[in-house]
Amino acid sequence: MSEAEIKSLEAQFDAKIARDEKIEPKDWMPEKYRKTHIRQISQHAHSEIVGMLPEGNWITRAPSFRRKVALLAKVQDEAGHGLYLYSACETLGITREQMYEDLHSGKAKYSSIFNYPTMTWADMGAIGWLVDGAAIINQVPLCSTSFGPYARAMVRVCKEESFHQRQGYEIMLSLCNGTEEQKEMAQDALNRWWWPSLMMLGPTDAASTHTEQSMKWKLKRKTNDELRQQFIDQTVPQAELLGLTIPDADLKWNDGKGSYDFGEINWDEFWQVVKGHGPMNKKRLDDRRNAWENGAWVREAASAYAAKQKDRKKEIAKAV
Amino acid sequence: MKQPIKELNPKFLESTQNKEHLINYLLGVADNYLILGQRLGELCGHGPNLEPDIALTNISLDMLGQVRSFYQYIAQLRGDKSTEDDIAFLRKEREYKNVLLLEQPNTDFGYVIVRQFFFDVYNKMFLNALQQSADETLRALAFKGIKEASYHERFSGDWLKRLGDGTEESRSRVQEAVNDLWIYTDELFQTTTADDAMIEAGVAPDMSAFRDTYYEKVKELLTIATLDIPEVAYFQKGGKEGLHSEHMGFILTEMQYMQRAYPDSKW
Ligand SMILES: [Fe+2]
Ligand SMILES: [Fe+2]
Ligand SMILES: [Fe+2]
Numbered sequence: 001m002s003e004a005e006i007k008s009l010e011a012q013f014d015a016k017i018a019r020d021e022k023i024e025p026k027d028w029m030p031e032k033y034r035k036t037h038i039r040q041i042s043q044h045a046h047s048e049i050v051g052m053l054p055e056g057n058w059i060t061r062a063p064s065f066r067r068k069v070a071l072l073a074k075v076q077d078e079a080g081h082g083l084y085l086y087s088a089c090e091t092l093g094i095t096r097e098q099m100y101e102d103l104h105s106g107k108a109k110y111s112s113i114f115n116y117p118t119m120t121w122a123d124m125g126a127i128g129w130l131v132d133g134a135a136i137i138n139q140v141p142l143c144s145t146s147f148g149p150y151a152r153a154m155v156r157v158c159k160e161e162s163f164h165q166r167q168g169y170e171i172m173l174s175l176c177n178g179t180e181e182q183k184e185m186a187q188d189a190l191n192r193w194w195w196p197s198l199m200m201l202g203p204t205d206a207a208s209t210h211t212e213q214s215m216k217w218k219l220k221r222k223t224n225d226e227l228r229q230q231f232i233d234q235t236v237p238q239a240e241l242l243g244l245t246i247p248d249a250d251l252k253w254n255d256g257k258g259s260y261d262f263g264e265i266n267w268d269e270f271w272q273v274v275k276g277h278g279p280m281n282k283k284r285l286d287d288r289r290n291a292w293e294n295g296a297w298v299r300e301a302a303s304a305y306a307a308k309q310k311d312r313k314k315e316i317a318k319a320v
Numbered sequence: 321m322k323q324p325i326k327e328l329n330p331k332f333l334e335s336t337q338n339k340e341h342l343i344n345y346l347l348g349v350a351d352n353y354l355i356l357g358q359r360l361g362e363l364c365g366h367g368p369n370l371e372p373d374i375a376l377t378n379i380s381l382d383m384l385g386q387v388r389s390f391y392q393y394i395a396q397l398r399g400d401k402s403t404e405d406d407i408a409f410l411r412k413e414r415e416y417k418n419v420l421l422l423e424q425p426n427t428d429f430g431y432v433i434v435r436q437f438f439f440d441v442y443n444k445m446f447l448n449a450l451q452q453s454a455d456e457t458l459r460a461l462a463f464k465g466i467k468e469a470s471y472h473e474r475f476s477g478d479w480l481k482r483l484g485d486g487t488e489e490s491r492s493r494v495q496e497a498v499n500d501l502w503i504y505t506d507e508l509f510q511t512t513t514a515d516d517a518m519i520e521a522g523v524a525p526d527m528s529a530f531r532d533t534y535y536e537k538v539k540e541l542l543t544i545a546t547l548d549i550p551e552v553a554y555f556q557k558g559g560k561e562g563l564h565s566e567h568m569g570f571i572l573t574e575m576q577y578m579q580r581a582y583p584d585s586k587w
Contacts, residue, residue, distance in 0.1 A: 304487045
């Protein structure tokens with residue numbers, strides 16, 4: 001293709017997105033669009049399945065039947081999200097196996113929030129409330145993103161994430177209506193998850209690299225700082241309702257701008273965890289690698305069996 | 321061989337001993353679901369691929385759903401303030417009546433599938449027969465559970481075939497699981513005093529009548545899966561009488577942790 005031809009394809013492509021039409025896997029797309037989407041969607045898929053681990057950690061210890069069943073179902077939903085997202089990503093010409101390899105080698109990233117440990121039961125509440133809450137803020141705009149399979153996957157995912165968030169908040173509510181010890185457990189969880197949740201909305205706009213391109217492709221509608229503000233404004237009243245204190249001495253309602261002012265985020269910690277040195281980075285990746293490696297013989301058996309069945313069918317067809 | 325259902329004499333449960341027997345019988349049934357559900361819950365997020373991970377979690381959820389109905393019925397029979405959670409989380413080792421098979425660890429995916437299959441074949445037959453119970457609640461629970469039990473049996477049976485007739489490695493691994501777990505199958509057909517009393521009353525099906533069919537079915541599938549049928553001189557039993565393996569204490573330690581650490585709290 002000549003350069004002029006590519007230019008004209010690109011112009012048509014941009015116009016299509018500007019008209020709010022979806023890009024489908026068979027459509028022509030710039031290589032950069034494909035690569036960016038593979039990176040983002042696979043990263044999102046990895047976040048779903050790595051995200052199963054911190055909460056999966058509490059399934060066997062959940063304090064009641066009701067909570068155990070709800071937690072199992074939630075973690076299973078995350079597996080489902082992973083599945084939709086891997087499928088969406090596969091339409092861009094990469095296999096699930098390749099994506100796993102990239103995760104296991106450290107080439108592909110996943111959300112840093114899952115590199116913190118779940119120490120107490122209250123963490124199940126805090127994660128649902130704050131982490132799923134921040135995820136929704138990040139993801140709702142993606143329901144109308146330009147790449148069709150991603151947008152459709154996100155519509156399903158977001159519905160379930162809102163349910164998770166309510167469920168998490170409800171866990172917090174039970175704790176806050178409970179004994180002194182339970183309230184302390186809830187406050188401690190909020191203290192530990194608050195700042196990492198704010199970091200989930202991404203680096204400040206000044207430090208963020210891909211924003212402009214992402215806006216054009218509708219991978220982003222608002223900047224990280226706008227999303228973070230939205231999250232804080234929505235969450236502070238919820239914490240008040242629980243009777244919990246947000247661990248930020250500088251948090252204060254600002255009448256003039258109609259939103260909260262808040263304290264300085266520890267970006268050193270953010271980058272430390274992103275670069276692989278958070279408290280649980282190694283454990284999370286080890287768990288994923290182990291599950292994959294220990295499952296190799298099972299996957300091989302399944303494909304060997306499927307191949308044998310196919311041969312048998314062929315033989316039967318020949319004999320008839 | 322379906323016989324017309326004879327309804328339970330309404331006076332039956334007025335006898336303390338009958339009630340006691342029924343409760344113990346129900347615990348024997350329900351604890352199987354609890355312990356298997358708990359074991360499967362350990363696997364969530366660690367499966368060999370997303371699809372079987374999701375499927376095993378589904379089975380775990382079905383087990384927990386089933387056990388809750390049974391415990392709720394027990395709580396109702398007891399007529400005190402006990403809840404499903406007290407029954408699940410606050411007993412001591414010797415008071416759990418699950419069979420030994422289900423407390424066996426998730427050694428690898430082969431063990432998980434074989435344990436599941438050995439139980440599923442039994443469970444489907446059991447729920448089928450329980451639909452003829454003289455007890456109305458149990459008939460309803462059996463009816464509710466049978467569809468998912470058939471699905472579980474198909475799932476574990478299909479995987480057993482894949483693993484047995486897959487690669488050399490998978491065959492030898494799953495054969496080892498079959499050999500190791502075979503000794504626990506007979507206990508499924510053992511009865512306790514409470515069981516005998518409930519069989520006598522028409523509340524419980526007499527599962528010993530299904531023993532041969534059970535082994536026929538299991539052996540048939542093992543053969544299709546190109547696996548050898550183990551020959552053993554002795555079977556293990558004890559779980560139904562509260563005589564558990566060393567695994568049981570650890571299962572309970574984890575499962576009961578919150579209820580023990582924070583007594584009388586609401587969650
Ligand atoms: Fe998500
Ligand atoms: Fe999710
Ligand atoms: Fe979620």
